[in-house]
Amino acid sequence: MKRMMAIVEREMRKFFRSPALMMVSMTLPLVQLIILGNAFGGKIRGARMGVVDYDHGSQALKIHEAFNAIAVNIRTFTTIPYDNEEKARDDVRTGRLDGAVIIPAQYSRRVLAGDSPTIGLVVDNTDQTMSSSLEAEMQSLVDALNAPVIQPKVVQQIALEIVELYPYVEYMKYLLAGSVALAMYVAVMIGGGMLYIDDKARGVHEGYLVTPITKWEMVMGLNLAGAIKAVLSGVTLTVIGSLLAGLGVIFHPMTVLQLSLLIIATSIAFNGMMFLMMVRVEDPLVPRAMFGVLNTLLFFPSGAISPITGFPKWLRAIAVVDPFSYAVHGFKAILLKDGGFAAIWTDLIFLFGFGMLTLFIATPLFKRTL
Structure with a gap:
């Protein structure tokens, strides 16, 4: 345990020595929330x-x-x-x-x-x-104009009465769930995947090989450090984004507990997925080239921009196995609908299970050799 925490300590020290890296990991989701949230989804005016x-x-x-x-x-x-x-x-x-x-x-x-x-x-x-x-x-x-001035006693037309469960939801509020998930993904990609490959390219990881640290301890230490970075990013953007969107639910104790569990589950899922993708990569240019492709492939089919039910079948198939989909659904259920644990328990199970499964697959692939 001490050896694993030593890896976590090193990674977090390196992370906090570069505040610019922390800012970059949240800039894209925050700018996207502000610009897209105000540019799209509003009612036509003027x-x-x-x-x-x-x-x-x-x-x-x-x-x-x-x-x-x-x-x-x-x-x-x-x-x-x-x-x-x-x-x-x-x-x-x-x-x-x-x-x-x-x-x-x-x-x-x-x-x-x-x-x-x-x-x-x-x-x-x-x-x-x-x-x-x-x-x-x-x-x-x-x-x-077609409605008669004097309504007939006998109903001649069927009327539809629409009952909206929630007040008008601005697009910025709708987009907040996807922005939080995207911020955590960027933190994992930049603060986890890319740094890990850069360390391998520079030979930094060779220092671990002369220690008695086991393969399991190295994998858990690196992923725990990445999960902490993602949690910090998710919490920060949830607070800032909720204040910008005018959502006060983040001040309710039960909501804070639900959000905390969902943020932790999302960070584990994203870290496991990214570690599995990067475990055998040697070239530091590969994760940078993959960033845009993965962002498009994972973020847009998740329902963060538009409902999944409007997708073609092949895109829905991607959404079913995409951890972004479950993170976005969970954040929307808490931030917009106050759905409670009944609305997010399946998301939590999938995210935790997905994270553990990917780590279980990635651990044997991790090489504790030069």
């Missing part, structure tokens, strides 16, 4: 909607009033009057407008006559996010 009104009747006035209500309240779009439909279409095509509404001539007369009038909506569907938001807002407006 879109430019052109309005071509060929009718100017009483029913067209109701549409203009609804547009003014949208501009003042939810602010999805603001309207710009146009006299010519072709000009409005061209401005949508060139990007001066995000969409255009066409109110046809005789619209009010057809409404009053019950003749099923049509309102035109021109959108640039190369931007699916913008076009979907404008289409959904216009459909809601049309549904409101």
